[in-house]
Amino acid sequence: MGEPANPDLTAVQPPASAPTPAAERADLRPENIQDAVIRLAGNSQDGIQSAGAFLARLAGRSDQDVMTYMTIPATISGGPSLFQVRIGTGEVLSSGDEADFLVAFYQHSYQDNIDFLKEGGVLLYDSDNVEPNLDDKRFVYVGVPITGLTVEALGGTAKDKGKNIFVLGLIAKIFNLDVEKLKKVITEKFAGKDVSIVNTAMMAFQAGYAFPVGKVLTHRYQFEHIPKTGGRAQITMDGNQAIAYGLIAGGVRYGAGYPITPWSSIMEILRSEFPKYGGIFVQAEDELGAVSLALGFSYSGYLAVTGSAGPGISLKSEAIGWASMAEIPIIVCNIQRGGPSTGLPTNVEQSDLHQAIFGSHGDSPRVVLAASTVEDCFYIAIEAARIARKYSTPVLILSDTSLATRIEAFDEPDLSKLMVDPKPDLTPREGGFKPYDLDRITQHVPPGTRMLDGKYPLVTGLEHDEHGHPTGSPKLHMAMTAKRRKKLQKLAEEIPVPEVYGDQKGDTLLVGWGSTYGPIHDAAKMAREHGEKIGALHLRHIHPLPNGLEKIFAKFKRIVVVEMNDQGVYGFGQLATILRARFCEPKIESVTKTDGLTFRVREILQGVFPGKFVSARGYSPNRSVSSNGEQDIGLARAESISQGVG
Amino acid sequence: MSSEDRGQKTENRFSNMSETTIPTGTVEAGVSPAIPPREKLTKKAVTADHPTWCPGCGDFAVLASFYKVLEKRQLDHEKIVTLAGIGCSSRFPYFVNGHGAHFIHGRAVPLASGISLARPDLHVFLFGGDGDGFSIGGNHLDHGARKNINMTYFIMDNFVYGLTKKQTSPTSPIGFKSKTDPTGAIDQPVNPMKKLIAGGATFIARTHAANVVHMMQLIERAMDHQGFSVIECLSECVEFFPDVFDPANPKKGGSFELIQEKKWDNTPEDELRHDVTDELAAYKLAQLPFPGVFGVFYQSDRPTKNALEKKWIESSREKTGNASDLQLLQKTFDRMK
Numbered sequence: 001m002g003e004p005a006n007p008d009l010t011a012v013q014p015p016a017s018a019p020t021p022a023a024e025r026a027d028l029r030p031e032n033i034q035d036a037v038i039r040l041a042g043n044s045q046d047g048i049q050s051a052g053a054f055l056a057r058l059a060g061r062s063d064q065d066v067m068t069y070m071t072i073p074a075t076i077s078g079g080p081s082l083f084q085v086r087i088g089t090g091e092v093l094s095s096g097d098e099a100d101f102l103v104a105f106y107q108h109s110y111q112d113n114i115d116f117l118k119e120g121g122v123l124l125y126d127s128d129n130v131e132p133n134l135d136d137k138r139f140v141y142v143g144v145p146i147t148g149l150t151v152e153a154l155g156g157t158a159k160d161k162g163k164n165i166f167v168l169g170l171i172a173k174i175f176n177l178d179v180e181k182l183k184k185v186i187t188e189k190f191a192g193k194d195v196s197i198v199n200t201a202m203m204a205f206q207a208g209y210a211f212p213v214g215k216v217l218t219h220r221y222q223f224e225h226i227p228k229t230g231g232r233a234q235i236t237m238d239g240n241q242a243i244a245y246g247l248i249a250g251g252v253r254y255g256a257g258y259p260i261t262p263w264s265s266i267m268e269i270l271r272s273e274f275p276k277y278g279g280i281f282v283q284a285e286d287e288l289g290a291v292s293l294a295l296g297f298s299y300s301g302y303l304a305v306t307g308s309a310g311p312g313i314s315l316k317s318e319a320i321g322w323a324s325m326a327e328i329p330i331i332v333c334n335i336q337r338g339g340p341s342t343g344l345p346t347n348v349e350q351s352d353l354h355q356a357i358f359g360s361h362g363d364s365p366r367v368v369l370a371a372s373t374v375e376d377c378f379y380i381a382i383e384a385a386r387i388a389r390k391y392s393t394p395v396l397i398l399s400d401t402s403l404a405t406r407i408e409a410f411d412e413p414d415l416s417k418l419m420v421d422p423k424p425d426l427t428p429r430e431g432g433f434k435p436y437d438l439d440r441i442t443q444h445v446p447p448g449t450r451m452l453d454g455k456y457p458l459v460t461g462l463e464h465d466e467h468g469h470p471t472g473s474p475k476l477h478m479a480m481t482a483k484r485r486k487k488l489q490k491l492a493e494e495i496p497v498p499e500v501y502g503d504q505k506g507d508t509l510l511v512g513w514g515s516t517y518g519p520i521h522d523a524a525k526m527a528r529e530h531g532e533k534i535g536a537l538h539l540r541h542i543h544p545l546p547n548g549l550e551k552i553f554a555k556f557k558r559i560v561v562v563e564m565n566d567q568g569v570y571g572f573g574q575l576a577t578i579l580r581a582r583f584c585e586p587k588i589e590s591v592t593k594t595d596g597l598t599f600r601v602r603e604i605l606q607g608v609f610p611g612k613f614v615s616a617r618g619y620s621p622n623r624s625v626s627s628n629g630e631q632d633i634g635l636a637r638a639e640s641i642s643q644g645v646g
Numbered sequence: 647m648s649s650e651d652r653g654q655k656t657e658n659r660f661s662n663m664s665e666t667t668i669p670t671g672t673v674e675a676g677v678s679p680a681i682p683p684r685e686k687l688t689k690k691a692v693t694a695d696h697p698t699w700c701p702g703c704g705d706f707a708v709l710a711s712f713y714k715v716l717e718k719r720q721l722d723h724e725k726i727v728t729l730a731g732i733g734c735s736s737r738f739p740y741f742v743n744g745h746g747a748h749f750i751h752g753r754a755v756p757l758a759s760g761i762s763l764a765r766p767d768l769h770v771f772l773f774g775g776d777g778d779g780f781s782i783g784g785n786h787l788d789h790g791a792r793k794n795i796n797m798t799y800f801i802m803d804n805f806v807y808g809l810t811k812k813q814t815s816p817t818s819p820i821g822f823k824s825k826t827d828p829t830g831a832i833d834q835p836v837n838p839m840k841k842l843i844a845g846g847a848t849f850i851a852r853t854h855a856a857n858v859v860h861m862m863q864l865i866e867r868a869m870d871h872q873g874f875s876v877i878e879c880l881s882e883c884v885e886f887f888p889d890v891f892d893p894a895n896p897k898k899g900g901s902f903e904l905i906q907e908k909k910w911d912n913t914p915e916d917e918l919r920h921d922v923t924d925e926l927a928a929y930k931l932a933q934l935p936f937p938g939v940f941g942v943f944y945q946s947d948r949p950t951k952n953a954l955e956k957k958w959i960e961s962s963r964e965k966t967g968n969a970s971d972l973q974l975l976q977k978t979f980d981r982m983k
Contacts, residue, residue, distance in 0.1 A: 296760020
């Protein structure tokens with residue numbers, strides 16, 4: 001939220017309650033704001049995701065930075081659900097610890113989320129369903145009979161469907177949003193559907209927009225408009241979309257998968273998109289079939305993709321080992337969720353890192369990349385395709401529930417420079433070709449390629465000599481194991497060393513990977529504002545690690561690895577364990593958590609600076625933190641959102 | 647290459663495979679003298695390592711039949727692909743000089759499916775045993791059959807796990823004494839013909855490794871069939887289950903009973919012959935007690951997944967106005983603005 005508070009806003013209590021004198025309310029909303037966190041809380045069938053997505057897209061079109069956060073219940077239909085949109089005119093790195101504006105559709109939405117509302121924040125609630133505790137003077141209360149008015153506006157036939165759009169109208173009025181642009185976003189969404197659906201949506205929107213909020217809120221807000229100069233157009237999408245379209249840009253045209261949350265939407269997109277590009281995505285009978293189909297596509301000459309969440313990756317791991325042994329390229333996406341086993345199907349966790357790096361029997365080197373933002377999901381898919389082709393090896397992309405479901409706006413990529421030609425190389429090979437030449441990085445020859453000496457190669461999962469013949473020779477097994485490992489060592493030489501954010505040397509270096517990019521950088525930013533000498537380093541290439549990290553580590557007194565997994569038996573999270581093994585560096589520490597929720601900025605600060613850092617924005621010292629796995633049960637309970645069984 | 651070129655080539659992938667394949671030697675000879683003209687495909691050209699099978703193994707005869715078919719049909723050498731999972735018979739690709747892959751246990755059907763779907767110019771041959779096909783790979787067999795993916799799958803059924811030295815297999819008869827059933831197998835064996843009919847395979851046949859001519863005929867018919875073609879071949883394991891297929895081997899005093907297929911000649915004797923398109927009749931043949939009958943049980947011209955996906959690609963491409971890859975993706979991003 002924009003820092004300067006302008007206390008001339010006066011909000012009026014709903015008629016049922018006694019008016020609260022303006023003097024009693026702390027930290028009233030400014031009219032002119034740079035940044036707002038809006039949280040919509042309801043049930044999964046209420047369409048709050050679409051309402052939130054409309055806001056996100058509108059923000060993207062208005063040159064604003066935007067980041068969203070959502071939880072989905074694992075139940076088939078129903079169950080609490082929330083969508084949080086953070087819109088800012090500056091740099092938005094995380095989806096925000098606390099909401100400035102909370103919309104509660106039900107009593108449970110109010111109860112579960114009121115603790116996430118900032119002091120002085122606005123609670124907009126459906127007065128038909130919610131009875132807030134008006135004695136709690138920390139908040140501004142705006143009650144609107146959302147259900148009743150929606151039914152009234154739509155003629156009563158639609159029950160309460162359309163509440164989400166009604167609320168969108170209210171929000172548009174309160175935040176003075178560009179109504180024409182927003183209507184266009186809504187209309188586009190329903191394009192191709194029955195015209196009556198668009199009309200109904202518009203009626204609900206108008207009803208919400210026309211609601212006299214002036215009676216309950218005397219002032220409205222306005223996002224400062226800071227036009228981006230020289231920037232490209234903004235693209236708004238979620239992380240799974242970004243991976244899917246990144247794969248297409250990277251020249252991937254074939255793939256196979258099996259449905260699992262939160263991977264499914266990637267396969268849904270690819271199933272309809274690939275045919276437009278002349279390719280095929282197959283829904284396989286199971287995870288083992290999916291990875292095998294993808295390997296068939298790749299062997300045939302078209303680099304292919306498969307993916308899943310942790311449980312499915314476990315099933316694929318034998319075939320991934322084959323790809324490592326036979327040296328066949330393949331991209332495997334793991335959209336991580338909470339584990340082990342079925343675990344937390346709709347929550348976020350980063351606990352599959354070791355599985356990604358080591359998850360097959362035998363020494364089976366593979367490349368592991370992790371996307372840090374939605375934008376990075378797009379570019380990392382292209383990078384995965386490049387590496388898979390060049391090194392003819394499996395490449396795993398790690399994403400997670402948070403990235404998969406989060407919508408962000410980012411600069412439009414220059415596709416003309418990024419598109420990769422998918423065509424296989426079937427030019428005839430000269431005589432003397434060795435499919436597993438020990439002296440070089442080898443790529444397999446796709447079938448259909450003429451071998452001019454008449455000797456055709458076989459790819460195999462048995463240990464083999466340079467010609468692909470099975471062998472039990474101790475010497476050859478040593479040489480071939482080294483050959484496969486050396487590809488990754490070669491790759492490590494070409495990976496750029498990531499830039500350090502914030503201080504380039506000092507007391508503390510935060511190290512992260514994956515979707516924690518935003519909160520970790522926000523934490524570093526906030527700590528610096530409070531005088532800490534702190535930097536942040538985010539790793540995209542995790543296996544192999546880029547060369548030269550030791551030079552960065554040498555410039556800091558502490559290296560604190562922040563990640564969403566367990567501290568393990570020896571007290572270190574999964575990346576911290578790898579880094580300690582790699583660098584034998586005792587100053588590497590670990591901050592972890594396993595509550596299935598994304599990191600909040602203050603959780604990171606409290607974990608990194610235990611008991612020291614208490615003055616951050618919206619920071620209430622009486623709230624406990626989780627640090628290095630020492631979870632506070634009270635916090636975990638307060639933050640958990642009830643889940644079904646998936 | 648310009649993006650337009652790329653789009654064009656993608657579109658042509660299925661309509662004109664010469665785009666991604668290599669022209670014949672004669673055409674090429676005029677363009678690039680470095681590429682020698684194609685030679686006749688001989689048994690010698692397709693022979694690779696000497697098989698590691700035990701002397702007397704039925705699989706030798708299967709390999710010999712396959713060589714003969716390749717020689718007879720004169721396929722383009724580079725378009726022959728042999729694939730296998732794990733097992734004695736799954737060593738097959740090592741003994742054929744051709745492109746190929748030795749994959750993991752039970753998953754060769756989906757591997758072959760990927761190759762078949764992406765590369766309709768190739769001849770996809772898959773070899774394996776009863777454990778690989780009916781046990782660990784049983785689910786893939788059902789779904790390959792259901793989806794009717796174009797390939798030729800030759801299953802060498804020896805009723806026993808040979809590579810791991812005599813454990814009960816999914817086709818071991820009740821009472822068979824193995825290392826895992828020392829007092830005799832108790833589980834009902836899989837009936838491969840029934841499984842394949844129920845699964846939806848569109849070419850289902852059965853043969854015996856002692857009859858090379860019959861094997862060759864069936865391999866050719868399976869190759870020519872558009873769809874998921876499976877041949878079950880009784881192939882004796884001389885080491886761990888000797889003589890089990892003698893009842894169907896005339897040389898060992900048995901009788902090799904052929905399925906008489908309908909000739910549709912309106913003769914009274916044709917009434918008694920088998921209609922290969924009749925699923926229930928095929929199922930009745932599959933019910934016959936061991937050693938049963940041999941030949942084609944069932945054949946259907948149900949469209950292949952290959953054809954259906956191709957059709958979808960063509961209609962999708964048409965809807966995009968045959969836009970280039972770049973134009974297509976750009977359009978998608980324009981919608982995300």
